[in-house]
Amino acid sequence: MSEDQGFAAVILYSFPKLEEIERVWCQGEIRFPYIPGFLAFREIPLLLQAFAKLRHCPDLILADAHGWAHPKRAGLACHQGVILNVPTIGCAKSLLVGKYKLPGLKKGSNSPLMDGKEVIGHVLRTRTNVRPIFVSCGHRVSLATAVRLTLECCDGYRIPKPLRQADRWVKQLRILHTSIHNT
DNA sequence: GCGACAG
């Protein structure tokens, strides 16, 4: 009935204190299948609707996807940043393209993510003894700055707080919607 | 041809 419906959530935080400022969400139709390398075409439309509801203009966006670390150097984080003209960082939980050596086990350790001879991102240990995440440039942020800012958004968990909280919220919205739909 | 493949 509503299997093609999706949710998008954005939560704005202060930096570096990471105190919540504002949160917005939206629901809408998903018109594009998930195809690796084409995630932006599936998720950007709803994301833009959510960002349009924001009353404050963000200084930085952390995207739950790759940026430069994409076969065409054009992951969702790049789309997002270009369209909104906001500095953006790609923070992905798993690999799309590239090869790497695992970084050291301590929080903050990182190693380059290579596609041939090119550094396309950094593999970053955001929490000691936990598998790393993949950080890459989205828009108007250098890789070194992307790594530093991502790390500063990690409050003891693997996933940066803004992404972790937005992900948690969007799942709650999903459950709430389903439960109301079946009542 | 085969495998790999963000969310």
Place this chain on the structure above:
DNA sequence: ATCTTGTCGC
């Protein structure tokens, strides 16, 4: 992404 059982680290 989701589902599910067991295991490990803090």
